[in-house]
Amino acid sequence: MPFVAFDCEGPLTLNDNAFEYSKFMMPEGHRFFKQVSRFDDYLADIKKRPGYKPGDTLKLILPFLKLFGATNQSLREFSRKTLLFLPKIPEVLKEIKNLVPTFIISTSYKPYLEALAEAIEFPMDHIFCTEVDLDKVTLSKEEVKILEKLYQEILSYPTIEIPLRATSPSDLPSELLSVLERMEEIFFEIIWNLDVGVFLREINPVGGEEKARACQQISESLNVSFSEGFYVGDSITDMKALTLLRENQGVSLAFNPNRYALKTAEFYALSKNGVIFKDLVKLFIEQGKEGLDSFVSFKDYEFQKVPSESEVFENLVDKCENFRKIIRGALIGDLG
Structure with missing residues (x-):
């Protein structure tokens, strides 16, 4: 599984x-x-x-x-009042966690993740985040x-x-x-x-190596290899986890990413809503990583492998970072 x-x-x-x-x-x-x-x-x-x-x-x-x-x-209180999901995520995440063990690995403070878990009835024992007092x-x-x-x-x-x-x-x-x-x-x-x-x-924020360590804990607790793992990240804090999955033949997906995530992931995706995750996870369950290797989309969302050629990659970085700013706002989208 x-x-x-x-x-x-x-x-x-x-x-x-x-x-x-x-x-x-x-x-x-x-x-x-x-x-x-x-x-x-x-x-x-x-x-x-x-x-x-x-x-x-x-x-x-x-x-x-x-x-x-x-x-x-x-x-x-601030976290509860300001929590804002990517469109379709509450229903999509509920569907995905009924299909496959699903986890959240976040650098964010625990009160924010508690607000999220409460809003969509997601189990806190499947969330890794930064403890703070x-x-x-x-x-x-x-x-x-x-x-x-x-x-x-x-x-x-x-x-x-x-x-x-x-x-x-x-x-x-x-x-x-x-x-x-x-x-x-x-x-x-x-x-x-x-x-x-x-x-x-x-304080030990869950970023970088800590996110990779969380993936390791998940792999060990489920007794499955990284080749059966699917990690989705978007920024510099995700680089170690994306690299870990990529190097071990798992799925590493940079979603609405900045440069840091894009240069370490095997796949990238651009989307205005969360429906893409349902499609990709179902494909992964049914066909494994091989199904994603041969899948390309430019219709309802953009998905394909990250290009290796330097000039094409740099053009993609500009495209992704501009899209990211549109989706999340210029101030947030510009952060590392």
Whole structure:
């Protein structure tokens, strides 16, 4: 019996819960989140900082969410009020989980996934997500002053833009590299050693290697190989899971993806609703991966293998990222 695992935000929902909550809680929170998200891309994909993984943005922003009054209750209430599914997903996901073991592997905070599970009656024991307790820390007056100053400093930097072809820190402009190195100092020397730094020291977002590890746990619990697995992701946090499935002859699907997901998946899909997943999963159950290898669609949705030729791939990246922004909005669609 095969299994299917979905990333949440993108394939299933239109939200970026952490981004939206930051925008709601913090002045200029949308810009602050984008700065930290681009810093995350740099650490994970360019510098490859040891012990750092894609998605750790979600722990980096926690001290500042706390600064502006975030609580467990406010995050739960915000998540319930703002939850927004990709069209057709509630009914499609219900149908799929009646056909095959179905899981959600999400970098998002647990209260958001609890809101989703409650809305569509999806079992929480089939969800992997980021555990967080915003109420565990009380900020001292001294730490409030430090965080306020650092928050304004990060906002004062020019908008961080990582050059597309950069593969190492030496590829970056010197002014940009200075900003990124200062941000490393801010998070991993200054905040790390504060009491509120417990968020950085202890929170373990489910991104990167953690998503691959979740796939491993699913495979072992069901006693099935990765060749019987089907993983759907859309961003940098999904790269390790997509690679794991691809290298082990499973299905790796980049859905409405950005560049990061597209370059690690075997297949890609563009769709305005979730009906595509029902079609693809049924085909996978009936014919295995071979059925998807020979399937191409440009009618109700676009589906085929990711091209290997460089120029064709770059054109596809532009197409996918533009489509992604249309579906999820420019601010969310532009995040790593």
